[in-house]
Amino acid sequence: MTLAATTDESPMPTLTRSSRMAQVEVLHRFEEAEPLWRSFENANHLYTPFQRYDFLSAWQRQVGSREGVAPYVVAGLDAARQPLLLLPLGIQSENGLQVASFLGGKHATFNMPLVHRAYAANAGRADVDAAIAMLRRRADRPDLLSLARQPRTWEGIANPLARLPGQPAITGCPLLKLAPGARPEERISNSMRKRLRSKERKLQATAGYRYTIARSDADIQRVLDAFFVIKPLRMAAQKLPNVFADTGVREFVFDACLSRQPSGGRTVDIHALECDDELIAVFAGVADGHRFSMMFNTYTVSGLARYSPGLILLRNIIDHYAERGYTAIDLGIGTDDYKRMFCKNDEPLFDSFLPLGAKGSVAALGLSSLGHAKRLVKRSPALSQVAQLLRGTLQR
Template sequence: MTMAAVIGSQTATAQAQSGERRIAHIDILHDMREAEPIWRRLETSQFSTPYQRFDFLSAWQRHVGTGNDLRPCIIVACDAERRPLLLLPLVAETENGVGVARFMGGKHTTFNMALWQRDFAAAATPADLDMLLRGIRQAPAKLDVLALTRQPRRWRDLQNPMALLPGQSSANGCPRITMAPGAPPAERISNSFRRRLKGKERKLQALPGYRYCVATTDAEIKRMSDAFFTIKPLRMAAQKLPNVFADPGVEDFLRAACLTPLPGGGRAIEIHALECDAEVIAIFAGVADGQRFSMMFNTYTMSENARYSPGLILMRDIVDHYAERGYTSLDLGIGSDDYKRLFCKEDEPIFDSYLPLTTRGRMAALGMSSMAHAKRIVKQTPALKRMAQALRGALRR
């Protein structure tokens, strides 16, 4: 079902006559199939992250969102001639009587963005964003607050227009490598670190059938997925961590996305692995778009081969794989684990926005913002972070 708001018709008419492209209509769609043609059209404008692909998020909604009673709430802004300017891929739910809309993908997306018509994004102004929020408020979708988290401040060569709205730094950073096209390998990974990894890899190279593999066939993807969902629960149990991959629908979502072919080639999630004839030794998987590879999940063997740092060796292979294909950046996902800092010397700036749409939403937005700010302080303060980790460990025992 479509719910539409028409905004400032006289202004929209004037803009159309002057050739400008400004928001004149807001549609809120609750059916993925209805949104798909617009969604795929905006995907071709290449101003969104690979986490916002229809193929990726439709798999998430089918296997995770629906099972958690998250309703698609897809906001489409069009100009006076009904040409789409942006699409916000959101889901809605009611929390303590408050209607909250968030980005699709939940904790499985590192970055969240609207899908933008590129020329409009490059020229967007605060007035455009105000018009967007006004249209959402006027639409009868019963939303009280937009909780828009983990948004990149820039993507590729443009500012994210949502950064024009009130926001705050996200609780966690995202370690990133920037790779200059044609630069020598030592500029992305130092020669000394490469030598250390090469020394460790000699032990693995003695294994029959040792190889680096990018899964391309359905059979390879299934085999590596089977290995991941066998090893990861054991690895997390050994680290006394909860198995988040056991949450309802998550395994089905990830398997489906890994198998889903993209229109331009590749898969919605790409899997890289080190393996030998006896076992899969390490697995890293993520999303790619021709310029950025973004890590989603990883694990490594429980066997004695774990002694030789297979995860670091695989990460080196992945960095080189994408650099040789002209990619300009690579990130290792949210969080500041020590291994990430061996490769990444900078962080992707990301931010959250908690935007009230109603009087009721003002208190909810304030509460969400305050909680996120407090979480960031804990994450950024080593003593508080250690206390929080100790408390979590005690609660799990």
């Protein structure tokens, strides 16, 4: 299949309210989708860095393919076959149903289509309904679209899929908004900065103490090697499952972190506190010039842990991106206490479960009900405590 693709050197035509989605095409191989996909990764389009080609191709190669996920990349086109929207999905068999979900699994904090900005600004409910109707008529359609953890807006523009039926996501995402030109104490209070400086003096007494951003292949390899030693110990201490031990995850993390964008920048930014003897703390995430979104983190299991190295590293990260004009930092799904020390807002997320066939209708209702129940548990301290106790018991 050949679809027209634009590049930064060939600017997109201006879209108007008369531009409507006229057809959808589905690409079943990453290599087939790559030219069109990369043409969406420029300033004319809206997308989160979790939907970049390099990030998701690494995930599909190392994790998705091993889990039986088959690419199902949907391209929405206007009557002139001008690309308007790219939906990076994968199909997996679940309990006898073919379910299409966003690629990236739990390693992508946010999911949404890559979409032309003008189309996103003008698309109405009829546009997205028409796209879903066209998918329903395809012979290769899945039974169900399970579209989780979608932001309602991105960079102030509505996500077109927010016009479809949906419900609040199970768990929110703590968000720190950064006002342009704000003073450091407006980002993090003077009292917290003072406490962290006092703790950091203890770390500064170690030989070679430093805050670094891993940029070279050798630095990235060294930091990740240490991360994969420390993280299992930290998860075990918290009686939590080590998701980084799942098949292919280590390879995915290395592939994604070592890859580069066409601009030359890394697909994943890795921030660390180190000394000559050990990796003290690490936070890694994706950045797009507007927002930094955390992917994974850990901190030492040595005695240096008592000096709050994770919080000290977060202070450095916040200042780093604020000084570069970023307007937001999010710390991933979940409401851990340390996140609330910095993030006073939440990114509103929603889930949509859309049947494309008769078999998918019952499944959509079941997933919706399950999502509501899980959200109720998350919002109730008493129920959450019971769930944690049961999880701990099952893991013994």
